[in-house]
Amino acid sequence: MSKKVLVIYYSQTGQLGLILDHFTAPLEQSGHLVEKVRIEPETPYPFPWTGRSFFAQMPDSVLGVTTPLRPFTLREKKYDLIILGYQAWFLSPSIPSNSLLNHPSMQDILADTPVVTITGARNMWISAMERIKKTLKEKNARLVGNIALADRHHNFVSFVTILYWMFSGKKDRYLNIFPIPGVAQQDIEGTGVYGSLVEKHLTSGNWENLQAELVGHGAVEVKYNLMFIESKARKIFAIWAGLISKKKNKTAWLVAFKYYLLIALFIAAPIILTVDALFFKPFLSARIKRQKQYYSGIN
Numbered sequence: 001m002s003k004k005v006l007v008i009y010y011s012q013t014g015q016l017g018l019i020l021d022h023f024t025a026p027l028e029q030s031g032h033l034v035e036k037v038r039i040e041p042e043t044p045y046p047f048p049w050t051g052r053s054f055f056a057q058m059p060d061s062v063l064g065v066t067t068p069l070r071p072f073t074l075r076e077k078k079y080d081l082i083i084l085g086y087q088a089w090f091l092s093p094s095i096p097s098n099s100l101l102n103h104p105s106m107q108d109i110l111a112d113t114p115v116v117t118i119t120g121a122r123n124m125w126i127s128a129m130e131r132i133k134k135t136l137k138e139k140n141a142r143l144v145g146n147i148a149l150a151d152r153h154h155n156f157v158s159f160v161t162i163l164y165w166m167f168s169g170k171k172d173r174y175l176n177i178f179p180i181p182g183v184a185q186q187d188i189e190g191t192g193v194y195g196s197l198v199e200k201h202l203t204s205g206n207w208e209n210l211q212a213e214l215v216g217h218g219a220v221e222v223k224y225n226l227m228f229i230e231s232k233a234r235k236i237f238a239i240w241a242g243l244i245s246k247k248k249n250k251t252a253w254l255v256a257f258k259y260y261l262l263i264a265l266f267i268a269a270p271i272i273l274t275v276d277a278l279f280f281k282p283f284l285s286a287r288i289k290r291q292k293q294y295y296s297g298i299n
Helices: 015-029 051-055 058-063 095-101 106-110 126-138 155-168 185-189 191-204 210-216 224-245 250-279 285-296
Strands: 004-009 033-038 081-086 114-121 142-150
Touching: 004 015, 015 033, 015 081, 015 114, 015 185, 015 191, 051 155, 051 250, 058 095, 058 224, 058 250, 081 095, 081 126, 081 191, 095 106, 095 126, 114 126, 114 191, 126 142, 126 224, 126 285, 142 191, 142 210, 155 224, 155 250, 185 191, 191 210, 224 250, 224 285
Parallel strands: 004 033, 004 081, 081 114, 114 142
Antiparallel strands: none
């Protein structure tokens, strides 16, 4: 018997839409009714971005401020599964994604409904996902699975390539030296494997162990260095966001934040990671294992 599936998401570049097309292909091939809805803010965010417009989104992203969305309609009043596509902005759910989760029309749709979340990130998605977990719980939704695709290149390399993509609108090799930005095409196409796992559980109606199976097939990889940096950065981002939101002239403060971010990434982070690797990490293996297991899961 076919099931009703809602795929709802926001995407500027189209990458997340492509990921979702490959991910949902097994569900469609099995005869399930898959409805795809791409939401849009009333005032679209620019793409490509300018540096000023991009960093201006930091305070609202971190503080969870919503923005009005263009009207959208859903064919059904209830679904057997919701697939939520989201992205992280400044270690938080993007403003459109947060606005969608808190949209009045989503309250009844989410309640008591299984939800699978999926993102295409540069590399840091943990903090955003933790906030989405909390929101879904508040909406009485049943989070049954999470998939986190990320750029597999080094943190410094992916930082350069993602900025090039965002500020130029070109998804190609910067200077013919750097790799193509974003999630690798092979990983995007490989999401069909995860879709097949979800389809099996959707058909049976039994969602137990789905996340364990997804993790076993590589749907989530928690890297210690990124987890460590993100745990420190999200607290500092919250301080910056609270400070900037209270300022009348935000421009100068946003410029200061931009330079803080560059210094933190290229100078402070390597030093902190080195100190941690020498004096702390060797003695915290059990704790690190528990943290990785937690962030790989959905509880």
